[in-house]
Amino acid sequence: MEKFQVSKDMLVGSGIVKAEDIVEVREAESHVLRRVHDVEYLAKIYNGRMDRKEQILLGLPVTPKLYHRSAIEVEATRQACHAALQDGVAAVLAGGTHHSFQNHGEGYCVFNDVAIAIRDLQVHQPGIKVMVVDTDAHQGNGTNSILADDPRVFTYSIHVGRNFPSHKVKGSMDVETVRYVEGGMYLNQLFNSLAAALDVFSPDLVIWIAGADNHRNDRMGQMMLDLKDFMRRDEVILRAFLGNRIPVAILYGGGYNRQAEYTAKIHRNTIATAAKVVKGLGR
Secondary structure, three states, X not given: OOHHHHHHHHHHHOOOOOHHHOOOOOOOOHHHHOOOOOHHHHHHHHHOOOOHHHHHXXXXXXXXXXXXXXXXXXXXHHHHHHHHHHHOEEEOOOOOOOOOOOOOOEOOEOOOHHHHHHHXXXXXXXXXXXXXXXXXXXXXXXXXXXXXXXXXXXXXXXXXXXXXXXXXXXOOEEEEEOOOEEHHHHHHHHHHHHHHHHHHOOOOEEEEEOOOOOEOOEOOOOEEEOHHHHHHHHHHHHHHHHOOOOOEEEEOOOOOEOOHXXXXXXXXXXXXXXXXXXHHOOO
C-alpha cells in the first residue's frame, strides 16, 4: 500500500505536480455507493463483519477502516471524471478497483470505483458515452459484470489470458495476450485493438486504468514490459485521446513489483507522461 504515498511524494518532489494541485477528498456518500453495490455487502464492509472465505477472496482483512479508505478512493475517481470533462484530463493517485462486483469484492478491490463513477455521471448526463480502457495486466471482471448490456458504456481490456481472474467476464472488447508477453508484441496488440475499438465507439469520456503490473519484475502481472515500453504505451494512449479532444480520467490500477518502489515509479511516470502530453498539445 505504500506505493500511493511514495508515488505522490515522487510527483511533488520532482515538480511534476504541485502540492496545491492535489485535491484531497472525503469519502463517497452511502447513496453513491448504493448505485452499484448491494446494501448487505456495504454493511459487511462497514461493520467489518465478513467470514474467512469472503476475506480470502477479497485478499484483505476487513475492518471498518477499510470501508472509509475505499469510499475515499471512490470519491476521488468520481470527482476526477467530472474534472476531466471540465479540464480535459484528471488523475487519481490511486483507483482502478476493477475486480469488485455488485455483491462481493475480490483481488484487493472493495468497491468498484469505475462503475460507481459512471453511474454518477449518468445521473447528471444520462446520454454520456464512456469508454473504460483497462491496460492493467488482469481483466476487469467486476467492471464488465456491473456494466454489461449498457449501450452507453464500452469496456476495453487487454490482459494475460491465463492469469487471475480464472473466470473472465466478457466485456465489449477483450484482448488476451500470452503469458510473459514481450513489450513489442504487447504494444502491437494494444494499439491495433484500441484503434478498432474507437472505430465502433465514440466516447465522450475515457476512464483509463493504466496498471503498473505489466512490468517484467512484477510478482503477479506475468508480462515482460520494461520502462520504455510503459512510456510508449502511455504516450500513444494519451495522445490518441487527448489529441482528439476526448477527455481522460487516469487511474493507477494494480502493481506488485518485487522492488516496491518500482511500482510507485511506474505510476509516477504515467502521470508525468500525461503532463508532458498536455503541455505538448498546448493546453
